[in-house]
Amino acid sequence: MRHSEHEAKEIFRAYGIPVPAGVAIRTPGELAPHLGTFGDQVVLKAQVAVGGRGKAGGIMVTDTAQAVSQAESLFAKEIRGEPVREILAEERLEIGKEYFLSIAIDRSSRTPLLLFAESGGVEIEAIARERPESVRRMTVSPLLADIPPFALRDLLGGMAKEFAPIVSKLYRVFREKDAVLAEINPLVTTPKGIFAADAKLIIDDSALARQKLERGRAQTEREREAEAHGFSYVDLDGEIGVIGNGAGLTMATIDLIALYGGRAANFLDVGGGADRERVKHAVKLVASVPKVQVILVNLLGGITRCDEVAKGILEAGVGQKVMVRLAGTNEEEGRRLLASRGYTMFETMDEAVRAAVEAIR
Amino acid sequence: MIFADRFTEVIVTGATGNQGAFHIPLMNTYAREVGGKGVVAGVTPGKGGQSIHGIPVYNSIREALQEHDATASVVFVPAGAAMDSVMEAAYAGLELIVAITEQIPVHDTMKAIEYARLQGATVIGPNCPGLISPGECKLGIIPSHLATRGNVGVVSRSGTLTYEVIHELTRAGIGQSTVVGIGGDPVIGQTFSDVLARFEGDPGTKAVVLIGEVGGSLEEEGAASTDLPLVAYIAGVTAPPEKRMGHAGAIIEGGEGDARSKIRKLEGMGVTVADRPGEIPDLVRGFL
Numbered sequence: 329m330r331h332s333e334h335e336a337k338e339i340f341r342a343y344g345i346p347v348p349a350g351v352a353i354r355t356p357g358e359l360a361p362h363l364g365t366f367g368d369q370v371v372l373k374a375q376v377a378v379g380g381r382g383k384a385g386g387i388m389v390t391d392t393a394q395a396v397s398q399a400e401s402l403f404a405k406e407i408r409g410e411p412v413r414e415i416l417a418e419e420r421l422e423i424g425k426e427y428f429l430s431i432a433i434d435r436s437s438r439t440p441l442l443l444f445a446e447s448g449g450v451e452i453e454a455i456a457r458e459r460p461e462s463v464r465r466m467t468v469s470p471l472l473a474d475i476p477p478f479a480l481r482d483l484l485g486g487m488a489k490e491f492a493p494i495v496s497k498l499y500r501v502f503r504e505k506d507a508v509l510a511e512i513n514p515l516v517t518t519p520k521g522i523f524a525a526d527a528k529l530i531i532d533d534s535a536l537a538r539q540k541l542e543r544g545r546a547q548t549e550r551e552r553e554a555e556a557h558g559f560s561y562v563d564l565d566g567e568i569g570v571i572g573n574g575a576g577l578t579m580a581t582i583d584l585i586a587l588y589g590g591r592a593a594n595f596l597d598v599g600g601g602a603d604r605e606r607v608k609h610a611v612k613l614v615a616s617v618p619k620v621q622v623i624l625v626n627l628l629g630g631i632t633r634c635d636e637v638a639k640g641i642l643e644a645g646v647g648q649k650v651m652v653r654l655a656g657t658n659e660e661e662g663r664r665l666l667a668s669r670g671y672t673m674f675e676t677m678d679e680a681v682r683a684a685v686e687a688i689r
Numbered sequence: 690m691i692f693a694d695r696f697t698e699v700i701v702t703g704a705t706g707n708q709g710a711f712h713i714p715l716m717n718t719y720a721r722e723v724g725g726k727g728v729v730a731g732v733t734p735g736k737g738g739q740s741i742h743g744i745p746v747y748n749s750i751r752e753a754l755q756e757h758d759a760t761a762s763v764v765f766v767p768a769g770a771a772m773d774s775v776m777e778a779a780y781a782g783l784e785l786i787v788a789i790t791e792q793i794p795v796h797d798t799m800k801a802i803e804y805a806r807l808q809g810a811t812v813i814g815p816n817c818p819g820l821i822s823p824g825e826c827k828l829g830i831i832p833s834h835l836a837t838r839g840n841v842g843v844v845s846r847s848g849t850l851t852y853e854v855i856h857e858l859t860r861a862g863i864g865q866s867t868v869v870g871i872g873g874d875p876v877i878g879q880t881f882s883d884v885l886a887r888f889e890g891d892p893g894t895k896a897v898v899l900i901g902e903v904g905g906s907l908e909e910e911g912a913a914s915t916d917l918p919l920v921a922y923i924a925g926v927t928a929p930p931e932k933r934m935g936h937a938g939a940i941i942e943g944g945e946g947d948a949r950s951k952i953r954k955l956e957g958m959g960v961t962v963a964d965r966p967g968e969i970p971d972l973v974r975g976f977l
Binding site for chain 2: 508583597677
């Protein structure tokens with residue numbers, strides 16, 4: 329779950345990381361009472377979860393006198409397809425130099441990974457590609473509560489004295505908030521000291537319950553409904569509805585549809601124990617996707633009861649054609665039930681996918 | 690055959706929960722079929738003295754080890770306590786820990802895996818189906834009737850997609866030495882590289898099928914680490930960026946870990962990459 333910049337900065341502030349004075353607004357009018365706190369100029373930042381926000385016009389620097397009307401024009405914009413629902417208005421920092429600081433999880437070493445570069449901002453990815461040696465890396469044992477001083481010195485080089493406290497505080501945020509990414513880009517020097525000019529904080533989805541958080545707001549209505557049923561669901565934009573069990577098999581099914589020239593409308597993993605009720609809900613949900621013309625059910629498992637799954641599909645009673653690949657126990661009974669109502673059950677994934685793609689043409 | 694054999698005695702933790710209670714008899718039915726030891730004890734704190742499907746239940750792994758010579762555990766403990774169970778097993782001296790549980794907070798996983806490593810234990814998973822060596826042993830939930838004994842190793846980040854592939858291999862008359870599901874999380878105990886190193890030391894494995902998916906770069910790192918003949922399949926060619934595709938680890942982040950670039954890198958190393966799962970048996974046959 330990705331926190332907005334505003335939320336991330338509030339959390340950073342609570343951990344003692346300096347952030348610019350600012351206020352989050354949902355309408356231009358909310359800005360007026362705060363204008364006195366900003367000085368001559370205000371920075372307006374659209375709270376959208378897209379990369380390259382600045383280049384796409386999502387950040388405006390304005391004279392405080394014009395701030396409300398400028399906020400109005402920013403609310404009217406879409407940034408890389410995302411509407412602007414919230415703006416963070418901040419004091420304008422007098423930036424000296426920009427740095428890059430990031431804490432992520434390194435899959436290869438299975439530990440937290442610290443990254444630091446003496447250049448920050450939007451170009452960091454290009455810099456990292458062209459001069460990888462300019463980004464310093466340190467892993468930290470997950471068994472240690474804090475980053476050891478030697479690691480801070482190695483990471484920060486000549487900037488250790490100035491930046492070590494901020495790195496340690498960001499590491500506390502990373503650990504205590506169950507983050508998978510805590511990033512400050514850019515970290516800036518100003519006459520008033522060091523500030524986190526931007527903030528990115530992504531929380532582990534598997535830790536949302538103990539962090540008392542809910543999943544991100546970027547979800548669609550259907551994704552929310554699917555979650556209520558315990559399905560993993562992602563909207564795509566084709567015509568073939570897809571239901572599978574297991575993430576890998578469902579992904580492979582979608583890829584196979586593309587390989588045979590079709591397009592999937594969604595990704596739906598019913599999870600383990602695909603029983604009658606769950607399958608019925610899944611079929612109904614996928615049938616409600618507007619573009620779906622055909623539904624492809626691909627379930628494979630040792631313990632999946634094919635007769636029960638077949639009953640679930642029949643009970644859903646949807647208008648679209650349903651192509652079914654089932655392998656498990658009671659296959660014969662499942663096949664018979666489906667055939668009695670005009671559905672076809674296929675033995676292999678290849679056959680089922682090809683039939684679904686053919687049915688669209 | 691790698692990691693375990695028919696003589697491996699197994700403790701199931703979370704034995705009295707739904708998952709544990711369901712899978713203990715499946716594992717032991719298989720053990721009886723192949724003449725193996727299977728699950729000898731269960732552990733659930735507070736349920737010591739009970740028995741489940743004829744297996745004694747203990748309050749702790751330490752207690753269980755006073756009565757049994759187990760060297761491995763299979764973890765079905767719910768997410769909030771699963772990594773505690775991994776650390777308990779490592780502390781008690783078990784050599785192999787297979788963590789089936791999914792949705793474990795990744796910070797817990799990092800700590801437990803590092804702890805187990807320092808204790809000298811090997812962790813497979815979490816969020817994995819475990820392993821099966823057909824004709825020898827099953828530690829986990831892979832449906833045994835799909836597998837058949839042979840000389841092809843299978844290592845995969847997925848569960849059901851693994852079943853699909855072994856089902857296809859078996860239908861094509863190609864048996865498996867060991868099938869290992871390493872798990873769909875971003876942080877896992879055994880990576881492709883680790884499992885491939887084991888397969889290299891196994892005279893019973895002639896070629897390996899590697900099943901990967903979007904997210905990270907463990908597939909490329911694994912392929913670069915081995916000289917074994919490899920056939921790879923990567924799921925998620927059509928996965929949209931920044932969307933989590935079911936598995937916690939299956940996400941394309943910052944333009945990295947997409948399937949096409951993985952496939953390009955694998956092919957650049959000379960690995961045979963299948964376009965679809967159904968093609969894998971024919972491609973593997975070329976190496977046997």
